[in-house]
Each structure stands twice: as structure tokens, then as C-alpha cells.
Amino acid sequence: MFPNFEATPPKPGTFRSIFKWGKPDQFKHPSQGFFSVIKDTLELPDHHFTKKTATGDQPVTDNIPFNLTPQDLTALTQIVGPDNIDQSTYARLFHATGKSMEDILRLRHNVIEHLPDIVLHPRNKSDIQQIVTHCNLNSIPVHIYGGGSSVTQGLECRNGGVTLVMGTHMNKILEFNETNQTITVQPGMMGPDYEAALNNAPKRFKAAHAYTGGHFPQSFEHSSVGGWIVTLGAGQASSYYGDAYDLVISQEYVTPTGSFTTREFPGTATGPKINDIMKGSEGCFGVLVSVTFKIFRHFPKNTQTFGFIFPTWEAAVTASREICQGEFGMPSVLRISDPEETDVAMKMYGIHNSLLDRFMQFKSFKPNQRCLLMGQADGNHRFTATVKANIKKVCKQNKGMYITGYPMKKWSHGRFSDPYMRDALNDFDVLIDTLECSVTWENLHSLHTAVRKHIKQNPRTICMTHASHFYAQGTNLYFIFITRNKDLKEFRQFQKGIIEQINANKGSLSHHHGVGRLMAPFMENHLGKEQMAVLKALKRHFDPNAIMNPGGTLGLD
Numbered sequence: 001m002f003p004n005f006e007a008t009p010p011k012p013g014t015f016r017s018i019f020k021w022g023k024p025d026q027f028k029h030p031s032q033g034f035f036s037v038i039k040d041t042l043e044l045p046d047h048h049f050t051k052k053t054a055t056g057d058q059p060v061t062d063n064i065p066f067n068l069t070p071q072d073l074t075a076l077t078q079i080v081g082p083d084n085i086d087q088s089t090y091a092r093l094f095h096a097t098g099k100s101m102e103d104i105l106r107l108r109h110n111v112i113e114h115l116p117d118i119v120l121h122p123r124n125k126s127d128i129q130q131i132v133t134h135c136n137l138n139s140i141p142v143h144i145y146g147g148g149s150s151v152t153q154g155l156e157c158r159n160g161g162v163t164l165v166m167g168t169h170m171n172k173i174l175e176f177n178e179t180n181q182t183i184t185v186q187p188g189m190m191g192p193d194y195e196a197a198l199n200n201a202p203k204r205f206k207a208a209h210a211y212t213g214g215h216f217p218q219s220f221e222h223s224s225v226g227g228w229i230v231t232l233g234a235g236q237a238s239s240y241y242g243d244a245y246d247l248v249i250s251q252e253y254v255t256p257t258g259s260f261t262t263r264e265f266p267g268t269a270t271g272p273k274i275n276d277i278m279k280g281s282e283g284c285f286g287v288l289v290s291v292t293f294k295i296f297r298h299f300p301k302n303t304q305t306f307g308f309i310f311p312t313w314e315a316a317v318t319a320s321r322e323i324c325q326g327e328f329g330m331p332s333v334l335r336i337s338d339p340e341e342t343d344v345a346m347k348m349y350g351i352h353n354s355l356l357d358r359f360m361q362f363k364s365f366k367p368n369q370r371c372l373l374m375g376q377a378d379g380n381h382r383f384t385a386t387v388k389a390n391i392k393k394v395c396k397q398n399k400g401m402y403i404t405g406y407p408m409k410k411w412s413h414g415r416f417s418d419p420y421m422r423d424a425l426n427d428f429d430v431l432i433d434t435l436e437c438s439v440t441w442e443n444l445h446s447l448h449t450a451v452r453k454h455i456k457q458n459p460r461t462i463c464m465t466h467a468s469h470f471y472a473q474g475t476n477l478y479f480i481f482i483t484r485n486k487d488l489k490e491f492r493q494f495q496k497g498i499i500e501q502i503n504a505n506k507g508s509l510s511h512h513h514g515v516g517r518l519m520a521p522f523m524e525n526h527l528g529k530e531q532m533a534v535l536k537a538l539k540r541h542f543d544p545n546a547i548m549n550p551g552g553t554l555g556l557d
Contacts, residue, residue, distance in 0.1 A: 005027070018056075018107055036347070042462070095145045099150065117162065145166065150231070152516025153516045186289065212241075231282060240377075248294075256544065264292055280515075309403050439507045454497060539556045
């Protein structure tokens with residue numbers, strides 16, 4: 001049987017309208033092949049999929065009091081205007097909730113926690129300066145909301161206070177500079193608007209060329225440029241363009257101790273860079289109000305795609321390392337999937353039991369062993385052709401067989417829509433979540449083995465692993481686990497065990513999702529007391545009254 005997955009937009013004002021991924025009227029359901037893998041591995045009988053549970057269809061009741069004084073409410077209203085302040089429980093819950101599994105489990109069971117007292121929609125930098133000044137003088141916590149795609153509990157307001165919604169008004173382009181190949185924007189601009197402006201630069205800015213930002217996280221359609229920076233995000237094309245840390249030229253911040261703008265030099269030897277310190281600060285030091293990015297010439301007609309199948313995970317890892325260290329140029333997208341993820345991908349992409357599948361098996365690329373490598377090169381046409389040709393040589397030397405760019409094209413088609421499947425599966429008590437980390441080449445295999453072993457100790461669990469951001473020194477590992485639903489306490493314990501295994505096996509706590517409150521308890525063990533002391537000293541300087549995103553973010557309070 002195939003379940004009756006939800007295809008009706010959630011009713012406005014409900015819990016589901018908050019936790020549903022993406023657009024209210026957009027859905028993506030697991031393919032028959034993917035569904036069969038889940039059903040068989042989790043040993044779920046047909047009748048399990050006849051009834052949905054904890055769907056969150058109930059309305060959010062407007063009955064949660066707020067704790068600001070009348071004087072504070074009046075002062076803040078005067079700053080932003082009455083049309084830009086919201087005290088409703090729904091608005092407060094909406095803007096205090098991200099897309100972590102913990103957020104979703106709470107909302108599915110109608111649990112309301114960790115709200116701001118009010119939601120503000122600042123119109124400009126002056127509004128933010130006045131808000132931060134007032135809140136600092138009156139010890140009111142300040143939080144920032146970008147696109148709402150946080151998966152690290154980064155939006156919770158554990159001490160109440162105010163949440164600033166950046167996307168309502170502060171979403172504009174401030175300057176386009178083709179000579180310097182930079183663009184300056186406000187932090188509330190969403191990914192698609194940012195990329196569309198650059199792609200259409202000849203028409204919009206009378207530019208000589210079309211451009212791209214090069215940053216395409218899976219949350220691209222529903223995340224803001226400011227969110228990319230303050231959480232140190234990485235897009236799916238980061239192996240060539242770099243992650244958010246690499247893309248930022250300069251920033252402007254409002255902090256409780258004053259405002260500042262870092263300089264737009266391409267490089268400078270004037271001591272430790274405050275510009276770098278603010279990247280990844282997750283709203284703990286101040287409010288980002290503008291950012292200047294590097295941009296890149298856009299040559300979509302020059303894109304070269306490729307796909308290879310390898311007999312083993314070890315061969316795929318070795319080939320990817322040699323690609324990264326080959327000094328012939330990096331592809332923009334490079335992905336390797338371990339055997340379990342490869343088998344699932346074969347079913348998802350319609351390759352399982354096809355003529356290509358039978359040919360691969362004939363050539364000794366066996367299920368449960370073979371691994372998929374795929375990607376694409378972007379840039380000048382001579383560059384992309386050279387990169388692909390060299391990748392073919394490396395893969396052939398490591399027993400990889402070329403299978404065309406078909407898998408890459410199938411993956412690209414769903415690269416931003418796959419998160420919609422989580423809602424469909426959660427409705428039937430199937431839990432799907434991810435954790436990711438950075439790791440050096442020498443520690444990759446031991447970490448991969450240890451984390452998978454820990455996850456697989458949970459009976460009837462799928463664990464798909466891939467690497468998708470590459471460097472000469474290492475890569476990231478991205479663990480996707482699918483299991484039967486757990487209550488919140490049980491899930492937290494399961495998740496905690498995975499994080500501990502990553503840390504114990506020399507992986508970073510996060511590669512591109514940030515820290516938030518999820519990873520905060522592990523930060524001192526991961527960084528050590530001296531590095532944490534430096535971060536806490538910065539916190540005391542920028543935010544002496546501890547009003548900026550308090551409640552555990554980054555482990556700073």
C-alpha cells in the first residue's frame with residue numbers, strides 16, 4: 001500500500017502552519033522506492049500507515065501572557081510604529097520556532113514554550129539602534145529572526161524579551177559594485193531574491209555580466225543572507241565558491257556598546273579581524289544590519305555534470321580526496337554517498353533494477369558495497385571541461401565507472417524540495433533527522449564507522465551518510481537517520497549519543513548548521529576552556545548586560 005500523504009495546506013493559525021516546511025501549498029512525498037525502503041527497514045505493517053498521529057492541526061490559542069511593562073511596550077511601539085509590533089501568541093510562537101526535530105515534536109503535541117514577549121519588525125538601522133539601546137537600558141532580551149530555518153534551536157527565547165523580524169522591511173540591496181565584484185545587502189533578504197538579482201544584473205544594474213552568489217544551502221528558498229552568515233552556513237556549491245565565512249567581505253553591526261562597520265579590503269594585515277569574529281556569532285554580540293559579499297560571474301551554459309559508481313566506500317573516499325588535492329581546480333558540487341545511502345538513492349532515482357543497475361552489478365558494483373560519486377563544475381567553459389576531464393582520470397584510477405550526469409540531474413531536481421518529505425513521514429510516526437560534522441581525511445573512516453555503529457544500535461533504523469563539502473584537508477560527513485517515532489525525552493537522548501560519538505571520534509560539533517542551543521552544552525569540551533574564555537570575553541565587551549540572544553546560545557551563558 002502507499003499512504004495517503006497530506007496534500008492540503010494547513011489552516012492558518014494552527015501549529016502545523018508553523019512547523020510545516022516551506023510554502024503552505026507545496027508538498028513532496030516519498031517515492032514508492034524510498035517508501036518501500038523505509039517500510040521494510042523499520043518493519044512497519046500496512047495498517048501503520050492508515051492513521052496519522054500528532055498532526056498539529058489544532059489552532060494556537062491566544063492566551064499566553066507577556067511580561068513587558070506598559071512603559072516598555074509604549075516605548076517600543078513608538079520606535080517601530082503600531083503596524084510593526086505583534087503581541088499575539090501565534091506570532092510569538094511562529095518567530096521562536098525553527099525546524100529542528102525538537103521544535104517539530106513540541107509543536108506536533110501542541111506544546112508552547114520559550115516565547116518572546118513581543119515581535120517587532122524594524123524598518124531600518126535606526127529602529128534597531130533605538131531598540132537595542134532601550135532593551136540594554138531595561139535588561140530586555142533581544143533575539144533575531146531571519147528565515148526561520150534553524151535546526152539548532154537557535155530561535156528559542158528562554159528569557160522572554162523581543163524578537164526582531166528582519167525579513168519584513170530590511171530585505172533590500174544597498175549597493176551593487178561590478179568593479180569590485182561585490183554586492184551590499186540587508187540581512188533580511190531571502191536566498192531566491194538575492195540570487196535572482198545577481199543572475200539578472202545586466203538588466204537590473206546595467207552590469208556587463210550576469211552574476212551568482214554561489215551559496216545554495218538546502219534551505220536556500222527559505223533562509224536569509226543574514227542567517228547564512230551568523231550561523232556559518234555552507235551551500236551545496238561550497239567546494240568551489242566557499243561557505244558563508246569565505247563569501248563575506250565586510251559587515252555592519254549594532255551592539256549594546258555601539259555600532260561599527262568593518263572595512264571592505266580584499267585583504268589586510270591589521271591584526272585579528274573583527275570581521276571574522278562576528279561571523280558565526282548567532283546574534284550573541286549584536287544585530288547584523290548590512291553585509292557586503294563577494295560575487296561571481298555566472299555561466300550556467302558551461303556547467304558540466306558527472307556521476308561515477310565505485311566498488312567500495314574506501315575507493316570513493318580516496319578518489320574524492322585526490323580530486324581535492326589534485327590542483328586542477330575544484331568542482332562546485334561534489335558528493336559521495338556511502339553504501340546505504342547509495343542503495344536508497346538508486347531506488348529514489350529509479351535506477352534500481354534498471355538496465356544500468358544490472359550492468360553495474362555485472363561489472364561487480366554490488367548493492368550494499370557500491371558508492372555513488374556525483375557533482376558538477378561551474379565557471380569558464382575551458383575550466384569546467386578541464387575539471388571534468390581530470391575528475392574522470394582520478395575516478396578511473398580508483399576503479400570508478402562513469403555513469404553520466406544522470407544521478408546529478410535527478411538530485412538537482414529535488415535539492416531544495418526534499419525537506420518537504422519530513423512532514424509526510426512524521427505524520428505516520430516516522431522520524432527523520434540529520435547531524436553533520438567536519439572531519440579530516442585521516443579521521444574520516446574511523447568517525448564514519450563509529451557514528452554509524454552507534455546509530456545502528458537503535459533497532460530498525462536507516463542511516464544514510466554522505467560528504468558534500470570538500471577541502472584539500474578533509475570534508476564533512478552528513479548523517480541522515482530514519483527511525484520509528486520517539487517521544488521528546490527519548491529523542492533527545494538518542495541525539496545526544498550521536499553528538500557525543502562525533503565529538504569523541506575527532507569530528508567538529510557542526511560543519512554548517514551552527515551551534516544554537518543544541519550544541520551549546522558540548523562547546524567547552526569541544527573547544528577547551530581557553531577558547532571558550534575568549535568567546536565569553538567578547539560577549540562581555542559587546543553585550544555587558546547579556547541581552548543579546550541569551551539562554552545558552554554558543555554556550556556563552
